[in-house]
Amino acid sequence: MIPLDFSGKIALVTGVGDNESFAWFISKALQAAGAKVVLACHPRMMGIVESILTRDMDRESRLLPDGKTEFKPAKVLPCDASFDTMADVKLDELPEATKRAYAKLTGDYSISGMIDAVGKEFGGIDILIHSIAFGREVTKPLIDTSRKAYHEAMGISAYSLTSMVRAAAPYMANRPDGASVVGLTYVAGERVVPHYGGGMATCKAALQIDAKQLAWFVGDKNIRVNLISAGPYASRAARAINKDFGKLIDHAAEHSPLRRPIGPEEVANSTLYLCSPLASAVTGQILYVDCGYNIMGT
Numbered sequence: 001m002i003p004l005d006f007s008g009k010i011a012l013v014t015g016v017g018d019n020e021s022f023a024w025f026i027s028k029a030l031q032a033a034g035a036k037v038v039l040a041c042h043p044r045m046m047g048i049v050e051s052i053l054t055r056d057m058d059r060e061s062r063l064l065p066d067g068k069t070e071f072k073p074a075k076v077l078p079c080d081a082s083f084d085t086m087a088d089v090k091l092d093e094l095p096e097a098t099k100r101a102y103a104k105l106t107g108d109y110s111i112s113g114m115i116d117a118v119g120k121e122f123g124g125i126d127i128l129i130h131s132i133a134f135g136r137e138v139t140k141p142l143i144d145t146s147r148k149a150y151h152e153a154m155g156i157s158a159y160s161l162t163s164m165v166r167a168a169a170p171y172m173a174n175r176p177d178g179a180s181v182v183g184l185t186y187v188a189g190e191r192v193v194p195h196y197g198g199g200m201a202t203c204k205a206a207l208q209i210d211a212k213q214l215a216w217f218v219g220d221k222n223i224r225v226n227l228i229s230a231g232p233y234a235s236r237a238a239r240a241i242n243k244d245f246g247k248l249i250d251h252a253a254e255h256s257p258l259r260r261p262i263g264p265e266e267v268a269n270s271t272l273y274l275c276s277p278l279a280s281a282v283t284g285q286i287l288y289v290d291c292g293y294n295i296m297g298t
């Protein structure tokens with residue numbers, strides 16, 4: 001038997017915004033495989049995530065594949081991936097609603113502060129999931145995207161991976177079976193998907209080369225860095241890209257070798273593989289979990 005047992009492993013998952021997020025399904029799969037899961041959520045999503053974790057009406061979405069156990073993270077922390085440290089937070093420069101929400105927060109909600117808190121409390125980190133993207137002008141084609149929105153998208157959606165790996169490396173170094181970072185990308189980082197605007201395609205291109213570079217820089221600590229390139233799936237972020245996102249999913253499904261759309265559980269299962277000893281020699285790779293869509297010429 002080949003085991004997939006994450007008992008005793010600490011998994012830090014970013015990017016749960018609700019119970020449709022890829023990160024939600026990844027978190028559940030990690031717990032089902034035995035890992036202790038810590039969530040780091042955007043501060044403005046904390047309320048939503050906390051209610052999904054407790055409300056009766058959301059119980060079914062919390063169930064693990066055994067149909068009985070409920071998903072229960074060991075901790076839920078706020079983190080805004082725009083900030084590497086709290087010195088970057090300039091409340092006066094934030095939109096009014098965000099400023100009001102952040103003014104109420106206590107503690108460190110920067111990337112390094114959140115990662116230090118997890119690393120110290122849990123004595124290390126074995127798995128880090130980066131499942132974050134934001135493009136203020138994602139509905140605008142690249143050619144109409146402002147410089148400000150483009151840079152903001154790059155900081156949150158791409159640079160944050162480098163920032164997280166830098167902050168987490170001391171806690172992930174030389175773990176018993178090695179440690180694993182997995183991020184999420186999209187085929188628009190390599191090919192033209194015209195409606196994927198606001199600089200988001202550029203973010204994914206940057207994320208892809210950054211993941212390869214990071215694989216080199218932390219490989220000597222037995223930390224692996226890989227990405228999953230997921231097929232289109234109607235999460236909250238994806239629905240915000242285009243009101244006709246469903247048509248894009250249908251198009252990909254029709255033109256994929258497997259002739260169907262992907263499910264978020266399939267992204268979660270492939271993440272488990274990348275985090276497991278089965279992938280102990282796999283780093284700097286992009287694994288396409290897209291029913292094969294990326295190989296097609298039409």
Ligand SMILES: NC(=O)c1ccc[n+]([C@@H]2O[C@H](COP(=O)([O-])OP(=O)(O)OC[C@H]3O[C@@H](n4cnc5c(N)ncnc54)[C@H](O)[C@@H]3O)[C@@H](O)[C@H]2O)c1
Pocket residue numbers: 015016017018020021022023041042043045079080081082130131132133134156184185186187229230231232233234235236237238
């Ligand atoms: N849905 C798709 O079709 C698709 C396809 C390929 C790749 N992806 C990628 O998968 C990842 C997850 O997206 P999803 O589809 O699950 O959508 P989602 O909206 O559920 O997840 C995006 C997450 O990013 C978080 N986020 C945004 N700005 C942040 C910030 N400043 N700080 C901290 N968190 C922030 C949001 O709170 C949200 O939880 C993204 O990287 C996305 O680009 C999605």
